[in-house]
Amino acid sequence: MPSFSAPGSAHRADGLSDGELTAALDGDRPLVLGDAEVAAPGTGARGLARALGAAALVPTSGSTSGVPRVVALTTANLRASANATHERLGGAGAWLLTVPDTHVAGLMVRVRAHLAGTPVVHADGPFRPEGLVAGVRRLAAVAPGGRRYVSLVPTQLRRVLADPAATEALATFDTVLVGGAATPPPLLDAAHAAGVRAVTTYGMTETAGGCVYDGEPLRDVDVRLGADQRVLIDAPQVALGYVAGGVLEPFDGTFATADRGLLADGRLCVLGRLDDVLVSGGVNVDPAQVEAVVAGLDGVAEVAVVGVPDPEWGQAVVAVVVPTTPTPGDRRDLAEAVRAVVRSSLPPGWVPRRVLVRDSLPLRGPGKIDRRGLAAELADPA
Structure with a gap:
């Protein structure tokens, strides 16, 4: 029926x-x-x-x-x-x-x-x-x-x-x-x-x-x-x-x-995905593990970690986070907290070189984070 x-x-x-x-x-x-x-x-x-x-x-x-x-x-x-x-x-x-x-x-x-x-x-x-x-x-x-x-x-x-x-x-x-x-x-x-x-x-x-x-x-x-x-x-x-x-x-x-x-x-x-592993300064970085650490941080609602081409490091590790509360004054503190929690939990080469705080992450399909699109955007912000 x-x-x-x-x-x-x-x-x-x-x-x-x-x-x-x-x-x-x-x-x-x-x-x-x-x-x-x-x-x-x-x-x-x-x-x-x-x-x-x-x-x-x-x-x-x-x-x-x-x-x-x-x-x-x-x-x-x-x-x-x-x-x-x-x-x-x-x-x-x-x-x-x-x-x-x-x-x-x-x-x-x-x-x-x-x-x-x-x-x-x-x-x-x-x-x-x-x-x-x-x-x-x-x-x-x-x-x-x-x-x-x-x-x-x-x-x-x-x-x-x-x-x-x-x-x-x-x-x-x-x-x-x-x-x-x-x-x-x-x-x-x-x-x-x-x-x-x-x-x-x-x-x-x-x-x-x-x-x-x-x-x-x-x-x-x-x-x-x-x-x-x-x-x-x-x-x-x-x-x-x-x-x-x-x-x-x-x-x-x-x-x-x-x-x-x-x-x-x-x-x-x-x-995580097979093709997500980054190489930054000769060090293999697993974005899924970085995201797992950052996701447990108070004040973080969502996080995506991607690699962006870098002339010195090959790929720079970049974390993009969405805060639980959109308070502009707290964004710098949140970025520092992200670096600190990764530094205390994972190898030194895994600490994000940049942490960006945004209101949302780009999505593809019914709800997957568009990591390729995000990486491309960060590589060419213009």
């Missing part, structure tokens, strides 16, 4: 209708989402998807190469992802949709609800804490009983926790999935302390969304490490492959991510 949406929000100009989901999952009319038409220019993308046996062509966020790629997902991928999530969460439920359903996170919210026959309520407009509160009220009206879920990116979670009414509303969900980007431990701790049942997810478009929850792979998901600690995933959720110029680049059941990880007792800890 298909899902249904709350009155007035069943089909948005930039979203999917229930009819489109039914046709795609039945194999009648594949979805071509966002900019996925570039997989076969002109009018050929949907025909190509049908020839490949794909239910959807979905663009990535472009965080690996800087340019979005197009992923071919099958009905089996989508169903395996939805069923494994329902099993881990304790059953199907109604969903509040806060991310675009033209990206994989939003698409999977729609697919889960559609397959289970449960309601979906769309949050109104650009995400705001007050919009989440209103969405929770509408969700309670259309689904007064049963389980309720929502999927957020870390930036959204941070905004909610800064608003008492939104935090109270978020705590009513049975599970809050948090993914799309790494979730800083202090943010997760704050959510749990507020009574929010937050679960971190790890996955990507190529795996039909999250396939590792709180470090533990979902059913039938095999996670292993390759050379240089590269995370490799074998699972029924793994897509057919990438599509470009009308040609499929197959994954053959295994997706080699761009991430480094550790496995301990079957649990995955993601260390």
Whole structure:
């Protein structure tokens, strides 16, 4: 039985209708989402998807190469992802949709609800804490009983926790999935302390969304490490492959991510991206570790660490932080505190040469920090 949406929000100009989901999952009319038409220019993308046996062509966020790629997902991928999530969460439920359903996170919210026959309520407009509160009220009206879920990116979670009414509303969900980007431990701790049942997810478009929850792979998901600690995933959720110029680049059941990880007792800890390691003055610097230290500092809401070309050091380590409170007079003190906490916790060569304090960080897709864009901007501020 298909899902249904709350009155007035069943089909948005930039979203999917229930009819489109039914046709795609039945194999009648594949979805071509966002900019996925570039997989076969002109009018050929949907025909190509049908020839490949794909239910959807979905663009990535472009965080690996800087340019979005197009992923071919099958009905089996989508169903395996939805069923494994329902099993881990304790059953199907109604969903509040806060991310675009033209990206994989939003698409999977729609697919889960559609397959289970449960309601979906769309949050109104650009995400705001007050919009989440209103969405929770509408969700309670259309689904007064049963389980309720929502999927957020870390930036959204941070905004909610800064608003008492939104935090109270978020705590009513049975599970809050948090993914799309790494979730800083202090943010997760704050959510749990507020009574929010937050679960971190790890996955990507190529795996039909999250396939590792709180470090533990979902059913039938095999996670292993390759050379240089590269995370490799074998699972029924793994897509057919990438599509470009009308040609499929197959994954053959295994997706080699761009991430480094550790496995301990079957649990995955993601260390950061393989291509994020910087070389500054001949010293290898892991931005993820620097960010983890800085994120635990009082007064820091968000942080990104990137390398910027430097004639003396090769790459200069630059930290860009967003303060928890936008008080201009405290910004210099915050920058000094960032350097001090890194200096006391990590090797000397890892201390940022520059610390910039900004109101926000650039994002790509549904919530990933645009590190490439940020590095390029800092390298050429003009």
